[in-house]
Amino acid sequence: MSDGVVKILDGNTFVVSDRTGDIEASATDPTGLFSFDTRFLSKWVLTVDGHRLNALSTDDLNYFEAHFFLVPGTGTVYVDAKMSIIRERAVGDGFHETLKLINHDEKAIDTVVRIEAASDFADLFEVKDALEKQGTYSNAVEDGELVLRYERDTFGRATRISSSEPAEIDEGGLTFDLHLPPHGEWSTDLDVVTALRAFGEIHRRTKYGGNGGKGKSQMEADVENWLETAPRLESDWDSLRTTYRQSLIDLAALRYSPPIAGGKSLPAAGLPWFMTMFGRDSIFTSLQALPFKPELAATTLRVLGDWQGTRSDDFRDEDPGRILHEMRYGELPAFEERPHSPYFGTADATPLYVVLLDEYERWTGDGALVRELEYEARAALNWIDTHGDLMGNGYISYKRRNEATGLENQCWKDSWDSISFRDGRLPGFPRATCELQGYAYDAKVRGARLARLFWQDDDLADRLEREAADLKERFDRDFWIEDDEYYALALDEHGAQVDALSSNIGHLLWSGIVPDSKAPAVARHLMGARLFSGWGVRTLAEGEARYNPIGYHVGTVWPFDNSFIAWGLRRYGFKEEAAQIAAGILDSAYYFQGRLPEAFGGYERSITRYPVEYPTACSPQAWSTGTPLLLLRTMLGLEPIGEHLVVDPTLAGGIGQLELLDIPGRWGRIDAFARGRVHADTAGRLRPQLAASAPSS
Amino acid sequence: MSDALTDFLADLATRGHEPLLAKTSGSVCLEVSDGNGDERKTVSIDKGQVAVLGSGDAAADCTLRGSRDTLNRVAAGEVNAMAAVLRGAITIEGNWELLVRFQRLFPIAAERNATAAAQATPVA
Numbered sequence: 166m167s168d169g170v171v172k173i174l175d176g177n178t179f180v181v182s183d184r185t186g187d188i189e190a191s192a193t194d195p196t197g198l199f200s201f202d203t204r205f206l207s208k209w210v211l212t213v214d215g216h217r218l219n220a221l222s223t224d225d226l227n228y229f230e231a232h233f234f235l236v237p238g239t240g241t242v243y244v245d246a247k248m249s250i251i252r253e254r255a256v257g258d259g260f261h262e263t264l265k266l267i268n269h270d271e272k273a274i275d276t277v278v279r280i281e282a283a284s285d286f287a288d289l290f291e292v293k294d295a296l297e298k299q300g301t302y303s304n305a306v307e308d309g310e311l312v313l314r315y316e317r318d319t320f321g322r323a324t325r326i327s328s329s330e331p332a333e334i335d336e337g338g339l340t341f342d343l344h345l346p347p348h349g350e351w352s353t354d355l356d357v358v359t360a361l362r363a364f365g366e367i368h369r370r371t372k373y374g375g376n377g378g379k380g381k382s383q384m385e386a387d388v389e390n391w392l393e394t395a396p397r398l399e400s401d402w403d404s405l406r407t408t409y410r411q412s413l414i415d416l417a418a419l420r421y422s423p424p425i426a427g428g429k430s431l432p433a434a435g436l437p438w439f440m441t442m443f444g445r446d447s448i449f450t451s452l453q454a455l456p457f458k459p460e461l462a463a464t465t466l467r468v469l470g471d472w473q474g475t476r477s478d479d480f481r482d483e484d485p486g487r488i489l490h491e492m493r494y495g496e497l498p499a500f501e502e503r504p505h506s507p508y509f510g511t512a513d514a515t516p517l518y519v520v521l522l523d524e525y526e527r528w529t530g531d532g533a534l535v536r537e538l539e540y541e542a543r544a545a546l547n548w549i550d551t552h553g554d555l556m557g558n559g560y561i562s563y564k565r566r567n568e569a570t571g572l573e574n575q576c577w578k579d580s581w582d583s584i585s586f587r588d589g590r591l592p593g594f595p596r597a598t599c600e601l602q603g604y605a606y607d608a609k610v611r612g613a614r615l616a617r618l619f620w621q622d623d624d625l626a627d628r629l630e631r632e633a634a635d636l637k638e639r640f641d642r643d644f645w646i647e648d649d650e651y652y653a654l655a656l657d658e659h660g661a662q663v664d665a666l667s668s669n670i671g672h673l674l675w676s677g678i679v680p681d682s683k684a685p686a687v688a689r690h691l692m693g694a695r696l697f698s699g700w701g702v703r704t705l706a707e708g709e710a711r712y713n714p715i716g717y718h719v720g721t722v723w724p725f726d727n728s729f730i731a732w733g734l735r736r737y738g739f740k741e742e743a744a745q746i747a748a749g750i751l752d753s754a755y756y757f758q759g760r761l762p763e764a765f766g767g768y769e770r771s772i773t774r775y776p777v778e779y780p781t782a783c784s785p786q787a788w789s790t791g792t793p794l795l796l797l798r799t800m801l802g803l804e805p806i807g808e809h810l811v812v813d814p815t816l817a818g819g820i821g822q823l824e825l826l827d828i829p830g831r832w833g834r835i836d837a838f839a840r841g842r843v844h845a846d847t848a849g850r851l852r853p854q855l856a857a858s859a860p861s862s
Numbered sequence: 863m864s865d866a867l868t869d870f871l872a873d874l875a876t877r878g879h880e881p882l883l884a885k886t887s888g889s890v891c892l893e894v895s896d897g898n899g900d901e902r903k904t905v906s907i908d909k910g911q912v913a914v915l916g917s918g919d920a921a922a923d924c925t926l927r928g929s930r931d932t933l934n935r936v937a938a939g940e941v942n943a944m945a946a947v948l949r950g951a952i953t954i955e956g957n958w959e960l961l962v963r964f965q966r967l968f969p970i971a972a973e974r975n976a977t978a979a980a981q982a983t984p985v986a
């Protein structure tokens with residue numbers, strides 16, 4: 166509940182309100198009731214006798230429901246509360262809200278309750294980019310319901326608002342003239358239904374309306390079951406236990422069932438902007454969650470496989486074999502004014518698709534899925550060397566074909582200034598960022614394993630292995646900056662090195678493309694003062710021209726980035742360095758109440774003493790939510806080898822005990838234990854030594 | 863009279879095995895909503911084996927219904943099928959997954975690749 170905003174969500178439907186439950190959205194701010202990337206309510210304001218209410222407390226009990234306890238009067242003066250107002254809201258196909266008034270006085274009261282309702286039916290893209298609407302609005306009272314409508318040609322969206330108690334309904338809202346006896350109560354059930362004309366399923370009622378809360382208790386049971394079937398964490402570090410639980414709850418909240426997934430879910434990218442399927446985000450989060458919730462990976466692979474590109478379409482930056490970037494359902498994609506139905510402009514999701522498929526099989530032993538997705542995986546491997554290699558130089562690079570509304574930077578650092586030379590110049594296109602070559606290498610190595618073991622294609626396996634070895638050699642030759650001993654951030658359109666020092670070199674360790682002889686230098690840079698802030702590795706090193714500790718991809722610390730860097734350090738045997746990054750990031754989670762943000766400031770830890778949240782960061786964000794999970798894997802040194810799970814823990818100093826029980830996989834369930842050294846007060850939640858001391862194993 | 867939809871279906875009928883649908887089985891019905899009521903063609907897919915059936919067949923696993931103009935433009939690759947579904951120009955009944963697989967078969971009009979990006983609304 167940071168910044169005074171309350172968010173509840175269910176799939177791609179979510180409500181963002183203020184602390185009283187009111188919604189009063191401006192054109193550009195993401196509050197309201199949203200579903201399928203469209204805002205269905207931009208105004209939902211409760212008044213009693215013409216006055217707004219004051220929040221005594223707000224509880225978001227579960228990710229899909231919130232309770233608001235309100236009294237009349239403003240917060241700045243003494244409140245003589247003779248009346249309480251309670252709003253209990255649960256989201257699902259719109260939302261259901263029980264509104265209750267309680268008269269605490271010995272005298273009866275007459276009062277007028279009013280709810281103002283309106284919708285601008287903004288597409289999320291319009292909210293982000295402040296665009297004008299082209300269709301027409303109409304509000305009407307029909308069959309005792311207030312219906313808000315938006316229509317443009319065949320495109321139709323409507324919000325239907327009804328009340329269980331009699332109300333005077335006009336085109337701007339609902340009014341209740343009430344008489345409450347002494348110590349009397351009154352309540353009504355309000356339903357706000359999001360109705361689409363596009364999906365066959367037109368909602369007639371909200372998920373929890375009119376069934377006595379039965380559906381809600383099922384949702385609660387579902388969340389309980391989700392938590393109970395996850396591995397159990399035991400630790401003397403209280404904050405870590407809080408963070409772990411918050412991660413699991415947020416991961417449950419971010420589950421999203423696209424219309425074609427047969428009721429199964431995959432991780433959506435994040436609230437509020439990204440409650441939809443993203444290739445990159447869904448893959449990274451599934452990788453992070455593999456030791457905990459492997460079923461997310463299976464759905465991600467299947468659904469992304471269904472949507473895999475098959476044609477060349479410039480508008481969507483689609484190619485045969487390419488894995489999608491982003492799917493959207495709003496008005497602008499519907500009229501092809503935006504390419505997101507789906508949009509394919511990502512250069513990393515395609516190799517990462519193969520990486521996830523292999524890693525998933527290593528954990529679960531689900532060879533059937535590897536066989537089922539053989540066609541998709543082969544098409545993805547093929548993309549790397551064909552459409553992915555824009556310059557014909559053996560490297561994946563990107564340049565959008567949709568110049569108007571496509572994405573310029575098609576790597577995870579997708580903001581305009583994220584890829585720069587040391588002196589701040591921006592390279593031209595195509596750009597071949599270094600981590601893409603690592604992913605391609607890893608995809609080939611893993612693809613070879615799958616080809617040999619599951620597709621009975623030794624020729625393909627041999628070829629992929631040869632290509633991987635060749636790529637590793639070329640990459641080291643072309644990207645290595647001899648004088649400074651690190652890999653360039655990218656090659657520009659002329660094949661010249663884009664020489665800034667960045668966190669991307671950490672992903673190279675994760676992919677295994679770095680020769681053993683060069684790994685110590687890479688690790689030294691990652692843990693050096695220019696990149697490591699004390700909390701984590703900065704996206705761009707201090708000293709680079711574009712470095713800015715609160716620049717989106719040019720100096721902030723991204724928890725997700727760090728989780729893969731830590732995994733990479735482990736891979737090359739830098740256990741203590743990995744443990745230090747894990748400890749730094751997990752320690753920062755304490756300051757965010759266990760919910761890691763998308764990014765936080767790259768300020769030196771000793772200067773700010775607490776991590777500074779990046780101003781407009783999405784929260785919860787799927788791959789930040791997955792970060793503690795991957796860091797736990799890294800600290801415990803969990804690695805599936807054949808039919809077994811190897812446990813090889815290294816903990817940072819300050820963590821005394823860490824146990825992860827019932828880790829699911831092809832071995833059934835296994836427990837992992839770690840012991841570390843604690844030098845200080847273990848009762849305290851803050852352990853300064855996490856950031857400073859030498860790790861112990 | 864020949865139109866894009868007819869040509870598309872005629873082409874489908876000659877394909878036999880379609881590798882893009884190798885794992886797909888089911889039937890997809892294309893129905894013209896502003897015709898005389900009997901303009902529907904069903905395409906059956908059996909693990910990639912594609913056959914075009916006549917009109918008047920039993921209910922399909924997935925039915926796409928739209929105006930003749932819309933369906934022609936989708937079949938010609940001028941309009942994206944998913945976008946048409948999102949804006950209600952095509953309605954869909956039945957199995958969504960089949961639609962996602964089936965729409966792989968629609969072409970992209972050649973001129974689209976040259977002009978589409980230029981026609982899009984610029985970012986504000």
